[in-house]
Structure formats: structure tokens, C-alpha cells
Amino acid sequence: MLVPMNGKIMLVGIGPGQPEMITPQAREAIGRAGVIIGHPDTLALIAMLTQGKELLAVTSNPLERSRLALEKAQTGATAAIVSNGDPGIYAIAATFFGYLKEHNLSADVEVVPGINLALYAAARIGAPLGGDFAAISLTDQCAPWETIQKRITSAAEADFVIALFNPLGRLGPERLKEALAIIGRFRRPNTPAGLLSQAATHNENILITTMAQIETEKLAADTLIIIGNSQTYTLDGRMVTPRPYLPGAGY
Amino acid sequence: MLVPMNGKIMLVGIGPGQPEMITPQAREAIGRAGVIIGHPDTLALIAMLTQGKELLAVTSNPLERSRLALEKAQTGATAAIVSNGDPGIYAIAATFFGYLKEHNLSADVEVVPGINLALYAAARIGAPLGGDFAAISLTDQCAPWETIQKRITSAAEADFVIALFNPLGRLGPERLKEALAIIGRFRRPNTPAGLLSQAATHNENILITTMAQIETEKLAADTLIIIGNSQTYTLDGRMVTPRPYLPGAGY
Numbered sequence A, B: 001m002l003v004p005m006n007g008k009i010m011l012v013g014i015g016p017g018q019p020e021m022i023t024p025q026a027r028e029a030i031g032r033a034g035v036i037i038g039h040p041d042t043l044a045l046i047a048m049l050t051q052g053k054e055l056l057a058v059t060s061n062p063l064e065r066s067r068l069a070l071e072k073a074q075t076g077a078t079a080a081i082v083s084n085g086d087p088g089i090y091a092i093a094a095t096f097f098g099y100l101k102e103h104n105l106s107a108d109v110e111v112v113p114g115i116n117l118a119l120y121a122a123a124r125i126g127a128p129l130g131g132d133f134a135a136i137s138l139t140d141q142c143a144p145w146e147t148i149q150k151r152i153t154s155a156a157e158a159d160f161v162i163a164l165f166n167p168l169g170r171l172g173p174e175r176l177k178e179a180l181a182i183i184g185r186f187r188r189p190n191t192p193a194g195l196l197s198q199a200a201t202h203n204e205n206i207l208i209t210t211m212a213q214i215e216t217e218k219l220a221a222d223t224l225i226i227i228g229n230s231q232t233y234t235l236d237g238r239m240v241t242p243r244p245y246l247p248g249a250g251y
Helices: A024-032 A040-045 A062-074 A092-102 A117-125 A145-157 A174-184 B024-032 B040-045 B062-074 B092-102 B117-125 B145-157 B174-184
Strands: A008-013 A035-038 A054-057 A078-083 A109-112 A133-137 A161-165 A192-197 A205-210 A224-227 A233-235 A238-240 B008-013 B035-038 B054-057 B078-083 B109-112 B133-137 B161-165 B192-197 B205-210 B224-227 B233-235 B238-240
Touching: A008 A024, A008 A062, A008 A092, A024 A078, A024 A109, A035 A040, A035 A062, A040 A054, A040 A078, A062 A078, A062 A092, A078 A092, A092 A109, A092 B233, A092 B238, A109 B117, A117 A161, A117 A192, A117 A205, A117 A224, A117 B109, A133 A145, A145 A161, A145 A174, A145 B145, A161 A174, A192 A238, A233 B092, A238 B092, B008 B024, B008 B062, B008 B092, B024 B078, B024 B109, B035 B040, B035 B062, B040 B054, B040 B078, B062 B078, B062 B092, B078 B092, B092 B109, B117 B161, B117 B192, B117 B205, B117 B224, B133 B145, B145 B161, B145 B174, B161 B174, B192 B238
Parallel strands: A008 A078, A008 A109, A035 A054, A035 A078, A133 A161, B008 B078, B008 B109, B035 B054, B035 B078, B133 B161
Antiparallel strands: A133 B133, A161 A224, A192 A205, A192 A224, A233 A238, B161 B224, B192 B205, B192 B224, B233 B238
């Protein structure tokens, strides 16, 4: 069923939450939209940008946000689905395009990037992502746990810096413990680890510790964990993955 | 030698280049700085923000930018080193902290994140980074080629989406060809690949193709290449890595 769309849908990243980290492009996109769809917590962060607009606060999963946005676009509206961080990283964009595919729909879509949690946390922690890195989400809502285990193993073995998203989920810290045990087969216990939770709020918590000392039982669900590679060091309370200029190299 | 620093150094990401993608936070940081240090091309992108400031255009490597910023901070200045994209991803931040470490210096440093090339390109291409992904730079200025080869192999084997930065370098496309051959051992030739070059300019070039059809001889040096995982598909001229909600999963 190919439904004609007169409207437009924008998938807009608002960054970690502070107004000063919303790009002018995202601000402008929200300004153009007549309908703003998002989690109520996300809508609260941009209340100053949405006065007079139709707001649809959706606590359920992104599929429902996608459905609503398309319903609005079919009536000719310009709808924005707003997302914390960046819409393309463990967020709405893949879900939205998947919804289009599944329902055989075509639409005018614009994706507006935002500062995602990894970039924000890295800046606050120092320069932990200075080298090659792997982003892995521990939630198995999107990939089977066996696939995730294999990714953790490969990333650890090949000495990638590893950014672990969604470390807890509904089951608690069991999988995080397993993930850290896998990484521990390839890295020394005192490998630096940087943790950031409650990003961009007054309760933001930054911890630079070692892999062995991560207290998995005490983590907040929104923690991003960055595990260093074999070269990562700490300096003056920061975590840094080196980016040396090797003599003789020149590619 | 621990030199007292009266000034401050900010490492500021300006995003891909358009003024509307510079965050208000980065804009404010540049406003606070008396001295702005960067590649001349980067300085040109923010000329509207730097009137009346001391500008130091440095074409040589980031070590020289770091040295200059510290020299200025020692005289009490607030210096900003500006970087395209994000300072923490294959950019100045790791180099700068490494310079501090090597010279046993301590300084007041602030890192200001920006939309990096991967987030920007992903938004333009669709949602190619929708799942777990690995970021790999092909330049061996920073890691030995053997290490990079191992990372490519592991990332391909574990079905990560792979973002290849700096695909050419001074040697031409030989290593890129080798990288694609490695990935080709684990993925089908028609795996979607998204390429973006000349980001955020009038000459921006976006190509969605397949891994086998990447024309390595014709690439611009600033191309970002995103190779899909086994699930990545194309839809209406976009490239999407799915983020399904698996039945029965619930972590």
C-alpha cells in the first residue's frame, strides 16, 4: 500500500539535552514543524522551542512514534520526531525507515544530526575515543545476545576502544558482567574506563576508573561506558587514547 | 617541567562546516577565546565568528597547534584550537593531551564536541549506523598497518557496520583495496556501501552503491565510506541498517 504523502517528516537530534548543544539546524527544523513527536522527557527539554505547536508525547516504542508521524504527514503536516542525542545512533532513524519498508510507504524524510552520547561523554572524559573504536549496545531488543557476544569478543581482541551503550536493560547487570569478563580476557584489569550517566543534567556523574573496578551493581541504566584500548592512559583526571604520529609512517 | 598556566585552552569542534551545524556552545567558546588556532581551511569556515581576534593559521600537524596554544596559555590568553567535526574523533584532542603528557605540562582544558563526519554522513545517507558499528581510520600515521588490518578483519567477521575514515592518504588507494578485500571475505559483494565526500560544501557528493562497486581509483581523499552489515538494505535511495524489535527479547 503506497499512501500518498503530502507532508514531510523530520527526524531531529537535539543532542544530550542542554539548549546550547542543540544545533541551529535542529532548532530551525523544529521551528518548521507543526507537529512534534517524542518521548515526554525529550519534549520537556525543548519546551522553549515548541510553543503553539501540536505535541504528541509517546512513551511507548519508536514504532508508535513512526506510525504517528506518518499519519500526520498523510494529512499534509510537517512532523518532527525528536530524539535525544543523534537520531542515527541507537535511535529513531533506523526504526523509522524500517517502518516505511515494512509498510511499503514512501515519504519525504529529512534526518538532522545531533551530538550523540558518545561524543558528549568523550568530550567530558578527555579523549577516550582518540583511536579506532567500536560502538556496541548491550540491549538484545535489536540483536541476539550471541551476536553481541561475538562483537564484544572481536572488538576486544582487535584492541578497539569499546563504547558500551545501554549496559543494563530490564535484566540488570548480568550481561554487562559477562561483557566485561570477555573484554578482560584481552585487556589488563587496570585498563582505564570512563563512565558517564545522567548526561547534561545537574546530576551528571562522570567516573574515570579501571575496567576491574566498575561497580556493575551500582550503575544507572543510562550510563555510557567507554573501555580504553591497550594504549589508553589517564592524565590529570582525564582518559586519553593516544593518536601518535609514528615515525616512518606516511599513508 | 611543569609550567604554570594562567590561561585556558579550548578544543572546539565546529561540525562539518555549515554555520547552522555549529552548536551555540562552540560558538560561545570561540567568542570567549582571544586566540584562535586552526588549519586555514577551518578558520575560513568560522570567519564570521573571529573578527578582532588573534588568528594563527597552522597547516602543519596538530602537535604544532598544541604547542602554540600552550605558548599562548602561558601568557595568560584563552586560546581555542578549532577542529572540523568533533575534536575527539581522529582529531586534535588526543594529540593535545598527548603533548601535555609528553612535556609534563598541566593546563586548564575544555573539550567542546561537534557533529563529526560520521554522524553528518549517516544523516545524509539514511540510517547506515543504526546498529553496532566500528570506526576505523586507514591512515597508519597513528597505528601500524598490521593493527589496522586486524581491526578490519575482526569488525568484518563480527558483522559490525564499518565506517572507514581517511581511505586514501599519501599512498593512494592500495590499502583501501586491501581493506575491501578483507571485508569481502565476510560479506556479500552487494552489501550496501555509502560514500560521502566534500561534506557540507556545494560540491558535496553522496553515493549509495555496493561494496563491490566502490571505485577506489576515483575517490576523493576526504571520503567517508560506510560499509553495511549483513542486514543493511537500501530503500528509496537511502541506506539503512535495521534496528528491529525482536520478539521475545527484553534486555
